[in-house]
Amino acid sequence: MAKLELREVIKAFDDKTVCDGIDLDVEVGEMVCLIGASGAGKSTLLRCINLLEPIDDGAIYLDDTDIAEPGFDPLLVRRRVGMVFQSYNLFPHMTAAENVMLAPRRVTGRSRADLKDEAEALFAQFGLVDQMAKYPDQLSGGQQQRVAIVRALAMRPEVMLFDEITSALDPQLVGEVLDALRALKSQGMTMVLATHEMGFAREAADKVCFLKHGRILEEGPAETLFQAPQNAETQAFLARALK
């Protein structure tokens, strides 16, 4: 079985069905990109995988365990599945280092001193050592987003979810964040991304899924999907997106 398997996932807000029977397999070490127009349900799907939103029907298997089973402890899932958001959402009252160490301290009960070396290694890996003592408002958008990635990684997640993490950035800062994603991929992290960066999806993704109205209309290897999309909707979307 795959690392992450979604089966017939259904999620509705009031009367509006936002995920309408999603099936998706994510293998260990795979990078899966979700593409599709605004409102297609990409963010909602990611939030469901992290149990930030409860799903209405279907199943989500993480290593063969159905985490969407009502009553399943969401904290256990979130400690294994990290998430990074479009708007960084760093905690403004803490330094970058405190942002990163908060969850490990609270969840594993380890002290700051105990965690410091590990945190520093992570910061170093993303070229952020000099920023550790700074507050979020002293950092550029690209640095903030990389700190947010480090913060999620500090919990040693097995899967990472990224929700349009470059969409709020100035164009010249997008590159450094995408580089961080490439680095993660090369380390074998299992990742699911919602993205509007078609170039990046094409180059780096193992699999690309095109979503519309809460359904996956087409999925396949990046090269195939971008070169020779089968579905008419995918063709239309890509024609617009790549223009």
Add this chain to the structure above:
Amino acid sequence: MNKPNAAGMTRRQAFEARQRLRSAVIAATSTVVVASAIIWAVPRAPGWEKVQASFFNAEVFARSFPKLLDAFLINIMIFAWCAPAIAILGLLIALARDVRAPALYPLRILGAAYTDIFRGVPVILTVYLIGFGIPGLGLPRPWNSPYIWGSLALILTYAAYVAEIFRSGIDSVHESQRAAARSLGLSERQVMRDVVLPQAIRRVVPSQMNMLIALQKDVSLLSFIGPVEIFRQAGVFKSLLANFTPYVGAALIFLAVTIPATRYADYLMAKQARERS
């Protein structure tokens, strides 16, 4: 371009310096004119002699002022134990009103009822009801002390307002902050304690400063049930010396505390507005 002149200023700086000087001169002149008019006009009012004798009597002032200062220590004392109690109770009520667990639903109702009731009743009425009512049950000393029950009345009333301010602060922390914290595997309690509350409390500091200033003044309401704090002490002097000057003295003492505090609260408020823009 922008060559410094003899005084080492650029043309723009020199221009702005002239503008500032001009504004200062105009402000000073108009202040002097208005102040002179008041100083000239007030003593010519028909009742001024009488007012001066009964409100601005230097001799009475000198005699009563030190005692008023002493009495003010009692205000400070009552304030000093009420303020932290209010902060803690207010925060607990704010949290109680936000609990999501169904088993704690009664807490939510109690919290809502509490804030409605204590914000709906005039402070002086609460002071009377609790301050006279509870010792009226025939409690033994020291449990019949008006200090205890008067303070409790203030604490209960102010905690209701303070709780609402905390709640507005909690609501002002954006949902995305909670989502980020939850996505890291923090429990609801940890999210509240580590992420939401620190931001919420910072944001409401200026408003809570204003509550402290109001409390400082309302401590005087306890004079109605016994404690001889500054207002009561001024009343004693008034009866003794048949003169209102002690009240003016008391007012000056309050102002000496509340004006700097108000200025400081305004400063914090303005600073926060700047930071957020």
